[in-house]
């Protein structure tokens with residue numbers, strides 16, 4: 226791990242030095258950031274470091290500053306306030322600290338007063354102090370280059386995402402067992418956190434733990450105490466050194482509706498076909514269209530639709546049952562940066578007219594980590610729209626839709642590394 230991180234850091238620093246030289250800059254400062262308290266309160270939401278800081282540095286916490294300058298070892302200015310309310314880290318013990326010159330400080334005002342800011346740029350969520358001290362705000366050119374750098378994952382980053390998948394898989398297995406024992410959403414959530422050894426504030430995103438019709442709410446955020454669900458959709462991850470996993474599974478009791486069970490199995494099979502088709506150079510919008518057509522076929526085969534495949538595709542009717550993207554980049558952010566960026570210089574892709582909500586519009590590159598997540602849902606709001614559409618209304622088997630509504634929906638999601646040799650399913654190394 227230490228060796229992998231060193232290689233990651235060294236290769237990324239080389240790129241930064243080239244960038245600094247090309248912009249006639251001496252140094253780049255990257256701050257970890259700080260949390261803002263709630264309105265009229267002295268309590269703050271859980272802190273999350275600036276992802277660009279975590280890209281170069283493993284120190285956790287607020288107000289740390291990484292200084293990357295030409296011709297010198299990077300300096301890590303660790304914020305070490307005189308504070309007896311919180312535990313302070315003993316940085317000397319950390320095995321990665323040899324990669325930097327470590328200096329500790331306790332006063333940001335004083336730090337910036339004495340900092341070398343000539344020919345310097347700052348990348349920070351709160352750059353005001355640095356700007357008043359004479360640093361320049363990060364140029365969009367460097368920002369675009371940094372975002373581009375983050376798309377293709379180093380072996381260190383892949384290792385972190387693998388570990389994030391391993392820990393999440395322990396939670397998923399516990400959650401699955403709880404569901405089959407009839408547990409409530411609330412108890413499934415606690416079992417997930419316990420088995421994956423994390424507190425809720427460490428999750429990469431709010432876990433979706435949805436029984437029955439709640440599975441139709443794409444970002445369902447509540448946890449009820451009701452037990453004995455017939456269907457269970459879980460979308461939940463883990464962060465390892467800042468790197469996220471993002472995994473969804475759907476389970477059903479044997480007593481569930483046979484057609485719902487068929488739909489679940491078919492979406493699982495579709496997901497397997499989709500991730501296996503990923504190649505360096507694939508266009509994300511093509512994968513989206515494959516997913517869309519796959520969902521259309523499932524709707525026709527299960528007789529939710531009363532028309533032929535070609536009629537259903539012509540009417541684009543699957544958008545009422547599958548209203549989200551087939552996936553996104555994954556890394557230090559669960560919806561990783563740069564999905565619409567076409568080049569290191571920052572040219573942006575036009576929105577896809579057929580799939581306007583698609584988050585990733587570029588082509589797949591070597592060492593991209595992406596999610597693949599087809600879904601099929603019975604969403605009351607969209608079913609109403611469908612019912613109001615004179616063209617589509619008659620194509621729907623409404624009695625069947627009404628029977629299936631109480632099972633909510635299905636989503637299956639894995640995290641995929643794309644190599645020159647083909648796709649590698651990171652999630653399924655740990656979870657079926």
Ligand SMILES: [Mn+2]
Nearest residue numbers: 471596598638
């Ligand atoms: Mn996802």
